[in-house]
Amino acid sequence: MADLEIQPISSAGLEALPKRIADDISVRLVGSCDMEVLGALEAFLKGLHLEARRLKARQLIFDCTELYFMNSSSVKLFVTLIAGVRKLEAKGRYGVCFRLNANLPWQRRSLEAIRLFAPEIVTLA
Amino acid sequence: LFALTTLSLDFRPHPSLVSRTREFLDQIYGRLLTDPDETYRISLTAYELIENVVKYSSAGPSKVAVGLSEDAGQVYASVETSNRSTPDAITTLRGLVERLGQAADPHDVYGELIASCPQREGSGLGLARICAEAGMGLSLSVDGDEVTIRARAPMHSLKASHG
Numbered sequence: 001m002a003d004l005e006i007q008p009i010s011s012a013g014l015e016a017l018p019k020r021i022a023d024d025i026s027v028r029l030v031g032s033c034d035m036e037v038l039g040a041l042e043a044f045l046k047g048l049h050l051e052a053r054r055l056k057a058r059q060l061i062f063d064c065t066e067l068y069f070m071n072s073s074s075v076k077l078f079v080t081l082i083a084g085v086r087k088l089e090a091k092g093r094y095g096v097c098f099r100l101n102a103n104l105p106w107q108r109r110s111l112e113a114i115r116l117f118a119p120e121i122v123t124l125a
Numbered sequence: 126l127f128a129l130t131t132l133s134l135d136f137r138p139h140p141s142l143v144s145r146t147r148e149f150l151d152q153i154y155g156r157l158l159t160d161p162d163e164t165y166r167i168s169l170t171a172y173e174l175i176e177n178v179v180k181y182s183s184a185g186p187s188k189v190a191v192g193l194s195e196d197a198g199q200v201y202a203s204v205e206t207s208n209r210s211t212p213d214a215i216t217t218l219r220g221l222v223e224r225l226g227q228a229a230d231p232h233d234v235y236g237e238l239i240a241s242c243p244q245r246e247g248s249g250l251g252l253a254r255i256c257a258e259a260g261m262g263l264s265l266s267v268d269g270d271e272v273t274i275r276a277r278a279p280m281h282s283l284k285a286s287h288g
Contacts, residue, residue: 013144032144034143034144034147034172035140035143035144035176035179036140036141036144069147069169069172071172071173071176071251072173072176072248072250072251072254073176073247073248073250075239075242075248075250075254076242076243076245076248076250079239079242079243080242080243083243104165105162105165106162106165106166106169106258109257109258110254110258113232113235113236113239113257113258114239116236116239117236117239117240
């Protein structure tokens with residue numbers, strides 16, 4: 001797979017740190033997805049979708065173990081990303097996996113709602 | 126019913142206020158409640174309601190009040206925001222609160238809103254999320270163009286020293 005061409009988010013409230021791991025793209029999210037980083041997060045997720053397609057990634061993995069908050073506008077951004085995957089032809093689709101922190105029960109509640117939107121694409125780990 | 130804690134804030138809506146208020150509430154209620162998830166449910170509710178005020182308030186100052194109270198031996202958390210709004214926004218808000226109140230399970234409404242949110246301007250998810258994820262009940266009152274929305278739920282982890 002070619003190099004990943006996307007800038008990380010590095011703000012006071014949120015870091016989003018992407019890297020390639022074999023056929024997957026992993027993104028470590030650190031901090032909070034809220035109103036203050038919404039524009040940066042939207043641009044980042046759009047870029048990530050393009051990169052996943054360009055690199056024919058098998059899976060996008062969001063490591064949420066250090067993610068402490070997600071507002072509803074950010075939920076919409078992740079749903080929009082997944083809706084974009086759903087629109088692709090089957091052979092061009094990639095999976096989306098959220099890696100959770102078991103000590104943060106809100107994550108399972110919030111991300112289960114996203115999983116139910118597209119259980120054929122989204123997994124929680 | 127009597128108040129155990131009440132935090133009130135009169136403010137002019139501004140985006141920078143939303144996250145700061147949530148962080149402040151996390152710190153305060155993290156000291157009063159032993160279950161961090163109950164603290165999270167309060168701060169999520171406050172965040173979503175205040176963000177709605179910042180986005181949809183039409184003019185003038187707004188208010189938020191967050192508190193714990195006791196009623197017949199049960200502790201409740203409540204979050205209440207008041208702001209001026211437009212007739213269209215009030216109609217939309219009233220319809221959604223009624224829909225959530227009538228739903229057998231708020232997760233069903235939340236799921237439907239998630240499925241349609243990519244086509245909507247704004248997420249439109251905040252209130253449903255308060256019901257489905259924070260487990261809060263919602264009520265709405267309207268006086269002219271002033272809207273007050275209140276979220277309330279029982280809490281079970283108040284530290285004995287604060288009860």
